[in-house]
Amino acid sequence: MDIVAVMPAFEPKDSLPGYVRQLADALAAPVVVVDDGSSVSRKAVFDKVAAMPGCRVLRHDVNRGKGVALKTALACVAREFPETAGVIAVDADGQHSIEDCRRLADAMLKGPRALYLGVRRFSLGSTPFRSWWGNRWTTLFFALLFQRWISDTQTGLRAFRREEIPFLLEIPGERYEYEMAMLAHSVRADLPIEMLPIRTIYDDGGGQSHFSPLIDTFRIYKALLSARFGRRVSSVSSPCISTH
Numbered sequence: 001m002d003i004v005a006v007m008p009a010f011e012p013k014d015s016l017p018g019y020v021r022q023l024a025d026a027l028a029a030p031v032v033v034v035d036d037g038s039s040v041s042r043k044a045v046f047d048k049v050a051a052m053p054g055c056r057v058l059r060h061d062v063n064r065g066k067g068v069a070l071k072t073a074l075a076c077v078a079r080e081f082p083e084t085a086g087v088i089a090v091d092a093d094g095q096h097s098i099e100d101c102r103r104l105a106d107a108m109l110k111g112p113r114a115l116y117l118g119v120r121r122f123s124l125g126s127t128p129f130r131s132w133w134g135n136r137w138t139t140l141f142f143a144l145l146f147q148r149w150i151s152d153t154q155t156g157l158r159a160f161r162r163e164e165i166p167f168l169l170e171i172p173g174e175r176y177e178y179e180m181a182m183l184a185h186s187v188r189a190d191l192p193i194e195m196l197p198i199r200t201i202y203d204d205g206g207g208q209s210h211f212s213p214l215i216d217t218f219r220i221y222k223a224l225l226s227a228r229f230g231r232r233v234s235s236v237s238s239p240c241i242s243t244h
Helices: 016-027 040-050 066-080 098-110 129-146 162-170 177-188 215-229
Strands: 003-009 031-036 055-060 086-089 115-120 158-161 193-198
Touching (some): 003 066, 003 098, 016 031, 016 040, 066 086, 066 162, 066 177, 086 162, 098 115, 098 193, 115 177, 129 177, 129 215
Parallel strands (some): 003 031, 003 086
């Protein structure tokens, strides 16, 4: 087994099973989906995913945040897929094309040890202002703190070797700030970061963002400052994470 895909999901759209099926087929890989405390109305969606060969659905009884959901999935990969070479993390909203997921997975499997990012191209004319402004400012702030320019700090499409899982599990963060902390701690730990351009796809209006502009933005900047001036994450033991 070359790779396992992991996907945190909270209140997903009805299209999730079809997207998971396409992803599993394109990668020829298992997909571990974490239901992060979604409502009962979404149960049928997750049941369809769980019924697919090679797919796993783990559940949090309450919403615990994207960071915890990612860690739950990674802990599952470490336990149940010991032979896999790597992991690709994919968002559940369908905004990552299947072709880009496959390209990023191939790059990670064939390339050197690194954290691989699928980075979007942002232009003010074709990007919603809120997305353009948030990403540009966070990218600049990250560069000022860590002297590293990452063109899309908020991308959820990431791939890495299995050996990085213990390191990633130790990084603090429970919600959206975890992905930003992952970048910061990777830079501090001298884990190379490779960036591959991907398509920029925006929601068609069928879903809603669970990102809180005030609270989650505060958490993100707090996580960056903590990673810059706090404890360096370099070596870890394997934590025990619940997968209700």
